[in-house]
Amino acid sequence: MPTVRPDLVPDASLERDDMEAMQREIADAAAFEDDFDFDPATLGDPLAAASSGADPPTVVGVDQSFLTNEAGDQDRALSAVVAMHGGEVIERVYAVTPLEIPYIPGLLSFREGRPILAALEELSVDPDLFLFDGSGRIHFRQAGIATHMGVVRDVPSIGVAKSLLCGSPTDDTENRSEGTRIPIEANSRVDAPDGTLLGYAVQTRQYDSPNRYINPLYVSPGHRVGPETAADAALALASSYKLPEPVRLADNYADEAKRNLDEGT
DNA sequence: GCGACAG
């Protein structure tokens, strides 16, 4: 899994304008349609995959936690990576790297991209698909963190966000039933023609009760995955929880590794 | 000037 586009590796020392210019380049280089080798039908049920003889893809979830120094400032990012194959965790790695810039909406990958790439260096298995905690094409310049990382490594990737950065749902997304997907289209805030399909609000889980409900996930193509497949994958990989299993476990692992480091200090 | 804003 080499870095195919070293020229697009996020550089936190760039000026804002240059970061945005790079994001437009990334969006140009990205493929927002299916282009992968594995059979997407094998994503959900490992049993079906096994009996069909198809080899399920190695799916890698990525998430971050943050470490603070003595002064109480967030100065390091901890990137956690969990690799799964046929529903089983086959590898977990993490990396800690210094943080260079604050969180700025739209420029997340310039804050978290380096730590993520550092963690991916530690990974020994070959990923077939990345799942990131954040947006892909649902982004002002169609280059969210899932798109950025996917293009740099040229690995199919999907963005899974818990809230909507930009774009507009074509319908009410509140309190929908499990399995529902509502299109998210480009609006005036997005660098794409109005109405361009950017992704979906996907309801992976829902309660039965009438007086409480779960919010949807905002799923979008990162690279080499179309919007339908991105939504399909999120639904197939979410078993008992709202988040798809690879990202949920990466989430847990990021917290666990952080706790272990804090205790040793 | 006002509003919106992944993690």
Place this chain on the structure above:
DNA sequence: ATCTTGTCGC
């Protein structure tokens, strides 16, 4: 993201 107890509902 992170700081955090209790509390509501199944």
